[in-house]
Amino acid sequence: MPSPALAIFRAFLLLASFPGIEKHVVRLVQAAIDWWSGKKIAVIGPTAAGKDSFLARLQNREIPRVHSNSPMGERVKSFRVKLALSHHRVIDITCKGVINIGGETDYRDAPAGWLAVCKDADVIFYVMTIKDLSEKRFLKGRRIREDLDWLMTVMPHLKKDALIHILINKVDEEIESHTDYRAFAVELSKELHALDKAVETVLHPYDSRYTGATLISMKSKPIYTLAINHVLRAVYSAFHETEKRKKAA
Numbered sequence: 364m365p366s367p368a369l370a371i372f373r374a375f376l377l378l379a380s381f382p383g384i385e386k387h388v389v390r391l392v393q394a395a396i397d398w399w400s401g402k403k404i405a406v407i408g409p410t411a412a413g414k415d416s417f418l419a420r421l422q423n424r425e426i427p428r429v430h431s432n433s434p435m436g437e438r439v440k441s442f443r444v445k446l447a448l449s450h451h452r453v454i455d456i457t458c459k460g461v462i463n464i465g466g467e468t469d470y471r472d473a474p475a476g477w478l479a480v481c482k483d484a485d486v487i488f489y490v491m492t493i494k495d496l497s498e499k500r501f502l503k504g505r506r507i508r509e510d511l512d513w514l515m516t517v518m519p520h521l522k523k524d525a526l527i528h529i530l531i532n533k534v535d536e537e538i539e540s541h542t543d544y545r546a547f548a549v550e551l552s553k554e555l556h557a558l559d560k561a562v563e564t565v566l567h568p569y570d571s572r573y574t575g576a577t578l579i580s581m582k583s584k585p586i587y588t589l590a591i592n593h594v595l596r597a598v599y600s601a602f603h604e605t606e607k608r609k610k611a612a
């Protein structure tokens with residue numbers, strides 16, 4: 364009998380192999396690693412979604428066990444990140460001036476809130492949970508959708524080429540509550556597709572800045588490691604595609 368943690372990771376691998384969930388994992392090309400070096404990232408999202416946990420993982424620390432509401436505008440100094448990649452490779456990424464912030468809507472809309480955090484970021488990570496996805500909180504009038512609407516209104520104030528990536532956290536919890544992984548995968552791929560459509564609709568004409576959504580678990584280190592590889596590649600690929608299109612135009 365495998366340990367629960369291992370069973371969850373195996374189930375994640377199975378899910379990730381389903382069409383429409385994750386594209387296959389390929390090696391990070393050197394150009395992508397170079398591109399990421401020194402990038403400035405911002406981490407936003409609803410309260411308790413796992414923003415602090417993400418920052419902890421990036422710094423190779425364990426995640427906070429209990430949730431403590433982050434105060435507004437708490438700044439995290441720039442830190443170097445040693446990211447473990449597949450094929451036993453490790454890369455050094457410097458995240459400059461990462462600013463951590465709580466998730467309440469008050470923080471979002473305050474002058475020193477989310478906008479101050481996102482303003483000079485190259486890549487914005489929006490952290491939500493898999494519950495937000497399965498309960499379709501990205502539909503009109505609901506929390507995730509309101510955040511997306513907010514993002515749209517601030518687009519003109521962000522860095523010209525700022526990219527947005529969604530992290531769908533706590534996938535471990537949802538795996539634990541399922542036994543039929545095939546049915547779960549079918550449902551998930553539909554929801555992910557609906558989320559992509561919603562984001563693209565809301566962000567239009569900035570929709571090319573959206574680099575996709577990735578299932579992740581800050582709690583499970585192996586899932587986190589696999590997912591972060593995917594994220595690094597997906598964001599770089601989106602950037603690369605946009606550049607190619609610009610050149611062709």
Ligand SMILES: Nc1nc2c(ncn2[C@@H]2O[C@H](COP(=O)(O)OP(=O)(O)OP(=O)(O)O)[C@@H](O)[C@H]2O)c(=O)[nH]1
Nearest residue numbers: 410411412413414415416430432433466580581582
């Ligand atoms: N099961 C599970 N729990 C998680 C995961 N990531 C974070 N948590 C837990 O969720 C709670 C909230 O995590 P935080 O990282 O503090 O959330 P936050 O987004 O910084 O919250 P605010 O600062 O209040 O907006 C903590 O108790 C974490 O241990 C995950 O992937 N799986």
Ligand SMILES: [Mg+2]
Nearest residue numbers: 414415433465
């Ligand atoms: Mg926090």
